Amino acid sequence: MKKSKILLPILISIFLILVMVLSGCPTPPAEEVTEEVTEKEAEPAEEETAAITEPVTIHFWHNYDAGAGQIDVLDQLISQFEQANPGITINQVYLEWQGLKNNVVAGATTGMLPDVLRGDIGFVPQFQALDVLVEMDTAFSDYADAADAVLEAPNSTAKAGDHYYGIASNTNTKILYYNKDLVTTVPTTLDEMWATAEEVSSEDVIGFCEAWMGGWNLCQYIWSYGGDILAPDYSTATGYINGSVAVTVIQKLADLYAVGAFSGPTIDPGAPPDTDGMGTGKYAMTIDGPWKAKDLSAKYNDLQYGAVQMPAGPAGSIGVLGGEDFMMFKTSDAIHQDAAWKFIKFMTGKDAQVEMAKVGQMPVNKEALADDEVLEAMPLLSIFADALQTCKARPVTPKWGDMEGIINTKATEAVLGQKPVQTAMDEAAAEIDALLQQ
């Protein structure tokens, strides 16, 4: 009786500890599960089993847009890939932009990273600085062949230092979208665009919208007016972000904001988001990427909007190169890396790129870009193609994310009139210089 009094708590304790410890354990790697299932399922069909030398599951993180139908297309593509490559299973996981970055940051510590990631081109230098990315041009002998099939400029975003840590997935830049009911004379220069913004603004209409005030949004104006954010060798921001060109551009935006001709959801958290504002006629113009056409068409069928190449400044129409790259992680073993590379080559191949173009992803594959189906699916492709000829990539540095944050904060303070523009941008230059010196 006495023994049982002690024994029972011991058993309960052991049971509870086991439950907690085991529930805390990660689930067995998916490939192990797949192996078991595949073996069991494959028993009756011996011919097929022979083809499956080493069943493997590839974990693929991405931020394809479900709303635009991209994940449905991705599922179809994965199915095609799996049929063509027996033994390889793709486990796709959607994460929104920030979630994708956060999970890699967390995974860099725990080692729980995917085999493949498709994410913003700006992630490459940041993740490479964490020393988690596979040096793809040395890891795969046929990398050069795969890279040859895609446009050179977008693929240059996967380069950090002397090596490529990814390969381009899709590309984009930004063009001018305008409400045809509000803007009757389409501006061709930035000066005309600012003037139009003022003209069309009223109590119910804001002439021009920018979703954010970071480099993604300001570089295009500063570059087009002949200025820059950083020195070409990334040694300093002084004389660039606080130079006369950048200050003039931001002063212009501040002046427009003061007269109610410019706004955006981060400058004014009470203002409508850019797509909703355009769709409801609150904003007359905005500069954005190819997804904007899909978003506007999907949500606001009645909106009569037009799109043209971004108006030019004295130095031309120089947009910001955007897009996504495929990356691979060092945490994967050789078998997974080989399978992942196969999948990446499939996704950058013509067929997959054509299918993705139909749901708004601008291809990087050269053959896909000339495909009739793509041209039909993307009516604005020719405008973007022209814009891509003159656009530029943002500085490729692991600190770029921090720099953008500084630019956004200081430029917003300036636009809101809380600080003189020159003072705000001097502060930005000093903070960016401190980052560059680290």
Place this chain on the structure above:
Amino acid sequence: MTTSGVFFRTSKYFRKKDNIRMLLLLVPGLVVIVMFTFYPIIKMFIMSFFDWKIGYNQVSPFVGIKNYLAVFSDPIAGIALTNTIFYAAVTVPGQMILGLLAALLINGIRKFGVTFRLLYYLPVVTSWVIVSLLFRYIFSNNGLLNYLLTDVFKWIPEYIGWLSTRWLAMTSTTLLGIWKGIGWNMVIFLAALQAVPVEYYEAASIDGAGSIQKFFYITLPNIKGTILFCTVMLTIGAFNTYTPIAVITGGNPAHQTEIVLTWMYYQTFSSLKMGYSAALSFLVAGIVAIIAVILFKVLRHERI
């Protein structure tokens, strides 16, 4: 010493083996607390003295109190802390006063008490994200509030940017905090009010005391412990607020509506400054601890 205390101290059942049995039953809980509370706290305290790197094969250099100095010299950390204190200073008394008022009203009615309790408690069980989105819609430039004020009642000629500037946005957010917390306070205060002996009120009535006198001289002193409990819990809760700011303003414009948790999150995941965030979290924990100690001193519960 209570009767039950004497029983357990002298009982034949209270022996060494029973101690072992109790210890064994405590082990699972202790394992959880050590693994998921104490270990992370200690680890984070260590991190706060390093320029913590998260990548492979990266060395995290020891930087002493540099992270703490960085927090003190960071103007946005100052803004975030001020905003958090403002949020706490408005929402804690706001929730408690309105929650107590609701409890007094419900305590005084004989019919529909359960219905009112349910209605007041509904906001507590609704999702923070959903109600934050709802409040963002209400307070946005083209939202419901401006529509009512300008178009329906025509009280103001043009809309007010409720979320456009720091203090207006913070005030709008505190209204959400108050609205969502009334129900929780109501339940806690209702329980406290029902524990106040009826005889006290009867004696006061005989002495000729009015409702206000009864409230200040009987009700309040008898629920002092509950007031202290609510104040401490709500203050801690206010310093742990994240969702309403993240959803309603996102810390915009220019980080002016950041609160400590949103700023900590930004520094951790956007700037990857783990050491800075660890230092900030320890400083905030220190501030909350000091506030809690002061509240305990000021509102020390005295048993009547």
